Amino acid sequence: MTRYLIRRVLLVIPVLFGVSVAVFLMLRLIPGDVVDVILGTEGAASPERLAQLRALFGLDRPFHEQYLAWLGGLLSGDLGRSIRTSRPILPDILTRLPVTLQLATMAMLLSLCIALPLGVLSAVRRYTRVDSLVRVIGLIGLSIPNFWLATMMILAVSTFARGVLPTSGFTPPSQDIGGNLRSLLLPSVALAVANMAILMRMTRSSMLEVLRQEYVTTARSKGLVERTVVYRHALRNALIPVATIAGVQVGYLLGGAIIVEQIFALPGVGTLILNGILQRDYPVVQAGVLFVAASFVLVNLAVDVLYAYLDPRIHYG
Amino acid sequence: MTDLMLPASTGQLRPGGRSISRRAALVRMLGGGLAIGLAACSPTPPRTEPKPAAPAATTGPAAPAAAKPTEAPKPAAPAADVKPTAAPAAAAPTAAAKPVEAAKPQAAPAAVKKGGVLIIGADVNPVGLDPALTTAFASVAIYEQLYSSLGTLEYASNKVKPDLAESWKNVEPSVVEFKLRQGVKFHGGREVTAEDVKYTFDRLMDEKQAVPLRSYLGPGFSTQVVDKYTVRVKNSDVFAPIVSVLADRRPTAIVDREVVEKHGDLKNADAGSGPFKLVEYTPDVKVVLERNGDYWEKDLPILERIEFRIIPEETARLAAIRSGEVDLTVLKDPKNARLLKDDKNVNLNDVPSFWRSASPFNTAHKPLDDVRVRQAISYAIDRQEIINTVLLGDGVPTGPLPPGETEWAIPVNPENFPTYTYDPDKARALLKEAGAEGLKISIQAAPAYAPDIPTAQVLQAQLKKVGIDLQIQQMEWAAVLQAQRDGSFDLNLTFNTNRPDPDTYLSVAHSKSGSNWGKYANPKMDELIDKGRVTTDLTERKKVYSDIQRLFATELPYLFLYVIKNYEPSRQHVKGYVPMASGYRLALKETWLDK
Numbered sequence: 001m002t003r004y005l006i007r008r009v010l011l012v013i014p015v016l017f018g019v020s021v022a023v024f025l026m027l028r029l030i031p032g033d034v035v036d037v038i039l040g041t042e043g044a045a046s047p048e049r050l051a052q053l054r055a056l057f058g059l060d061r062p063f064h065e066q067y068l069a070w071l072g073g074l075l076s077g078d079l080g081r082s083i084r085t086s087r088p089i090l091p092d093i094l095t096r097l098p099v100t101l102q103l104a105t106m107a108m109l110l111s112l113c114i115a116l117p118l119g120v121l122s123a124v125r126r127y128t129r130v131d132s133l134v135r136v137i138g139l140i141g142l143s144i145p146n147f148w149l150a151t152m153m154i155l156a157v158s159t160f161a162r163g164v165l166p167t168s169g170f171t172p173p174s175q176d177i178g179g180n181l182r183s184l185l186l187p188s189v190a191l192a193v194a195n196m197a198i199l200m201r202m203t204r205s206s207m208l209e210v211l212r213q214e215y216v217t218t219a220r221s222k223g224l225v226e227r228t229v230v231y232r233h234a235l236r237n238a239l240i241p242v243a244t245i246a247g248v249q250v251g252y253l254l255g256g257a258i259i260v261e262q263i264f265a266l267p268g269v270g271t272l273i274l275n276g277i278l279q280r281d282y283p284v285v286q287a288g289v290l291f292v293a294a295s296f297v298l299v300n301l302a303v304d305v306l307y308a309y310l311d312p313r314i315h316y317g
Numbered sequence: 318m319t320d321l322m323l324p325a326s327t328g329q330l331r332p333g334g335r336s337i338s339r340r341a342a343l344v345r346m347l348g349g350g351l352a353i354g355l356a357a358c359s360p361t362p363p364r365t366e367p368k369p370a371a372p373a374a375t376t377g378p379a380a381p382a383a384a385k386p387t388e389a390p391k392p393a394a395p396a397a398d399v400k401p402t403a404a405p406a407a408a409a410p411t412a413a414a415k416p417v418e419a420a421k422p423q424a425a426p427a428a429v430k431k432g433g434v435l436i437i438g439a440d441v442n443p444v445g446l447d448p449a450l451t452t453a454f455a456s457v458a459i460y461e462q463l464y465s466s467l468g469t470l471e472y473a474s475n476k477v478k479p480d481l482a483e484s485w486k487n488v489e490p491s492v493v494e495f496k497l498r499q500g501v502k503f504h505g506g507r508e509v510t511a512e513d514v515k516y517t518f519d520r521l522m523d524e525k526q527a528v529p530l531r532s533y534l535g536p537g538f539s540t541q542v543v544d545k546y547t548v549r550v551k552n553s554d555v556f557a558p559i560v561s562v563l564a565d566r567r568p569t570a571i572v573d574r575e576v577v578e579k580h581g582d583l584k585n586a587d588a589g590s591g592p593f594k595l596v597e598y599t600p601d602v603k604v605v606l607e608r609n610g611d612y613w614e615k616d617l618p619i620l621e622r623i624e625f626r627i628i629p630e631e632t633a634r635l636a637a638i639r640s641g642e643v644d645l646t647v648l649k650d651p652k653n654a655r656l657l658k659d660d661k662n663v664n665l666n667d668v669p670s671f672w673r674s675a676s677p678f679n680t681a682h683k684p685l686d687d688v689r690v691r692q693a694i695s696y697a698i699d700r701q702e703i704i705n706t707v708l709l710g711d712g713v714p715t716g717p718l719p720p721g722e723t724e725w726a727i728p729v730n731p732e733n734f735p736t737y738t739y740d741p742d743k744a745r746a747l748l749k750e751a752g753a754e755g756l757k758i759s760i761q762a763a764p765a766y767a768p769d770i771p772t773a774q775v776l777q778a779q780l781k782k783v784g785i786d787l788q789i790q791q792m793e794w795a796a797v798l799q800a801q802r803d804g805s806f807d808l809n810l811t812f813n814t815n816r817p818d819p820d821t822y823l824s825v826a827h828s829k830s831g832s833n834w835g836k837y838a839n840p841k842m843d844e845l846i847d848k849g850r851v852t853t854d855l856t857e858r859k860k861v862y863s864d865i866q867r868l869f870a871t872e873l874p875y876l877f878l879y880v881i882k883n884y885e886p887s888r889q890h891v892k893g894y895v896p897m898a899s900g901y902r903l904a905l906k907e908t909w910l911d912k
Contacts, residue, residue, distance in 0.1 A: 151630070
């Protein structure tokens, strides 16, 4: 187990390296750079002046030199400063990452709390009205884009339940735990809905498959009550594919957080990355994406370890 | 990804391949219907504009000032009251520097209440607060409160009036001498002197700084200190716009050298002498400002604090102003502004802005080099229909100068702007004459500004009627900017303004201009623009710019469509606030809260 863990952690390194190269290149391939954005629509500039400004930010050097310089800084713990705001990047990310992670965690917990019971219910009572209802809910949840839902929730709260929940902004937990949870409630619901629908459908189909297996029939024929059969024998096995999907979904939650953070004015990494992209603030986007990628990889590592708990037959050697 | 940031209402207007024109047509019908419907079923008379409290109203009841513990050391009274003669003499050489109108004493409506915290819902996170390095409006909207410039602007007319400089005059045609107000202090406590002015302007000219608007300072700009309170600026050639450029507070705000040297730049620092001081700047969350007790204008500012909360999503700002979470905010989408028109707790504060929807014609791409083709496109466009559809009527057609620049802009009428008349037959005839029937061109637009994509869609439908196939290329903002610079476009739709001088608006058509994106070249145009820059006589200068505007209207180096309105809704208890066409919030120092 320990050796497996070490191997998996070491594998994180090439993954992050690949991410860093990909982000670096993609950013430079999209049209428009930071000099275009700084000058805007009204900044008249000769080609010489443009070249001068690019040189000022080191953008005139060949890609590999720029990349190596950045990587060198990265390895020594220096993420550099933002081109646009001159702020050191690492402290900004460290204050923002918890916001994004808390949002993604709340969204995941929320979706699991709803998806698991409903998915099981739907499987156990398959082809009944309850099942149909759950499946329709799932379909609706899958079809609603989170940005639309977020906007509608803001409108609804501000019209019908004015002041009940904050519609924008973030309260740090250090300041007020209750306020913190309230400020993240609407955003995490907006983020959770699609994820919840996916997990619910996964739970249902996985559960259906397990319930058809012979050991379940055996358990029933032993005379166990249905509750024990479902929860003790079937659910645990049915959860393995659900856990896999949930791990992958973390990536979508972190990605979706970019939009949801923007709509609810949450100061997370997503907002930082989005503003960075719009401003072509290369070092900020590179660092932000790297941190999000690292979070994603670590969560999936945790899911792999979780398998061993869910299915004792799995051994890592 | 940007399109997702927009309100859902504009999201539905995104082009979707071949169905664009059909959808655009549907949208037009819906929009038009909605506009008519709303107009028909809203018999309520237009709400009275919030009375702009004259400056006198705030300085008038000076009684509470006696109780003020921190009396500024010898604060000079507002220039307009003390030196009514200084300004006219100084202002004669340049147009924008017209005599300052003394604030008319008005009956004070209610006693001004001092103190209080004003919460503003800001739409965009400022990318740093350095006046020299950041021209993004989100940044201007905050640092304009921190800094003072040599001059400032009157709220309604946008005319230049004294600020840090008490007076100015031309000592030579290309040299302007400014007399500084004495005893004005930076927030750090040091007095503002001529050396600081020189340091500020030298910093703008420094090659090592990425200063976007340096070209605004004109040819061969330099600064010279005469004595502690006197400073001269010189251009290598006569440059009539210089005073209005220096008074506009974007790059030319006077900064404290010590603070710049301590921080490297001012993106996260405050080196100003303006009415408010920087307390806190947390990106994407808020910016907090506090009253500058040493501000030179007596009894100003009135508010104790201003808190800018960053709320990028328009719907969330709308919710915040309706619920009273914020006292003042900004809206972009006319559909959202409409929702507030009947809200008794909110003043909409809408004024026509200086923001023009405009696109250069790329004359390097045939057949757009043919003036007949450009004219045909203009004749084929029904500007009023675009305004009614996309802006629900909240806009006005514009020439190269926005109509709000009342001193300079000539009226948009068929006589001045013949090509603005909607005439599809004439358009077809011109196209035929130019041999450009079946023309196929593209228009680039970014969803970063909500009306751009819908405008492009209406243009597409209108041009189709005269046989022009207009392809919409939806791009992201930075990509649009790059395409502009590279000249890789036919039409390139953006929102822009070129304050503060007519020269900065119109010189984009000069063949040697660095922002002549469409590569338009016309000796007559160059000659007139050059003439406008060196003409210092106001009447003559106005005539030159009228001629240039008429030439724009027939030659069409650019396609100008409309100006939008600024919406700055405020809660009823916000008093003394005056919205400005420029979008500046200079009146915040006179704003107070009646609660």
